Amino acid sequence: MSAQQSPGIQxxxxxxxxxxxxxxxxxxxxxxxLKDARTEASKEIEEYKKTKESEFKAFEASRAGTTSNAQAAIDKETEVRLEDIAESYTKNRDNVVKKLLDRVVLVKPELHRNLKKVEG
Incomplete structure (x- = not known):
């Protein structure tokens, strides 16, 4: 039997x-x-990333003109306001100085309002 078992075991x-x-x-x-799938996924990710970066750069370029235009408008408005302030300063300077001097020099002596209530 060992002869028959031997070919079966073999x-x-x-x-x-x-x-x-x-x-x-x-x-x-x-x-x-798995390696092929990872490589393919990496390629797809890079392509997607490049696509989105180009879209962002296009968007940024389209908005760059708007930003510079807005900045120019703000600068112009600031200049106009500064000119108005300077003009107002030169126009009202003498009146303000006169009013300040009048308040300091022309003193009207009178009792404090709380003191009047106590005496009255």
Whole structure:
């Protein structure tokens, strides 16, 4: 019986080594597929990133003119306001100085309003 068992065992051992080879090939295939998928995903990510960057640059370029126009308008408005302030200063300077001097020099002595209430 050992002679019959020996070819059966030998066949099982050969089948086991063949199965191990198939499993190893399947693992290598799976690993290669994962690497390919990662590479493909990286390429897609780079393409998407380039697309979005170009869209952003186009958007930024379209808005850059608007920003410079707005800045120019703000600068012009600031100049106009500064000129108005300077004109108002030169026009009202003498009146303000006169009013300040009148308040300081022309003193009208009178009792404090709280003091009047106490006496009254």
């Amino acid at each position: 066949t099982l051992l050969e089948a086991e080594t063949e199965a191990a080879k198939i499993v190893q090939q399947a693992r290598q295939y799976r690993i290669q597929k």
